[in-house]
Amino acid sequence: MELSADRRAQLFDAGASALRFNAPMSDDRAAQLIDELRRHEPRAVVDLGCGRGELARLVATRLTNATVIGVDTDAAAITAARRLAVASGLGRRIQYEVADAATWTGSVDAAMCVGASHAFGGPAGLFSRLADLVSTGAAVVGDGFWETDPDPWCSAAFGELPRGVDGLAALAEAAGWAVVAADQSTQDEWDTFEETWVSGVRSIGTAAADAFAEQRERQYRDRYRTVLGFAWLVVTR
């Protein structure tokens, strides 16, 4: 199916809009990751590639002494994030910026990056940049990895990824981080993520959107389910 870049972006936006987090992440996992961050008593937290800023809002809600900054290149997502922060009464402790995460600088003692390592050229670049930003503190990273050897279709679709959660952890350690917690999304988190994303695409209500949703369902079922994993690391330095 040949789609223009604009049309494709519209379909991806509809998929993302149906989700709370644009990653295979349950509400429980988000809460657990923030509880891990809490141990390090961060005062200023940045979420790089924050999308509509839901995780940043949750951090501000659960870590009441912290200020939070969300950064994303998607101006529409940042506009929505700002509106939602004000509506939740969190406007004074959250700032959202339209900026390239790869070059963003600021004074923080904790950082998060979920599903946006491509902004840094991949996970090695991400961990290195996080080390530049956080001299002493913690980071939460959610990112892809291969659970089993990818076929050429998967490699072309998702690019070069580390093998296993351990492979991602090794990249964090190589950048000077100590891995204090490591896990991966459950099959239920993955299936819920994919089903919800596809339901968002279908909500557009056109034949083209339905066809795109069906194609994605097939690809997930036949190509990358149980091949592509999503890892969760909490790292400190």
Ligand SMILES: C[S@@+](CC[C@H](N)C(=O)[O-])C[C@H]1O[C@@H](n2cnc3c(N)ncnc32)[C@H](O)[C@@H]1O
């Ligand atoms: C898969 S989404 C994840 C969003 C969010 N972290 C979440 O979990 O809901 C990836 C996000 O990275 C953002 N992004 C991509 N390249 C970026 C860059 N260079 N700088 C900042 N954000 C970027 C996209 O706009 C998108 O919102």
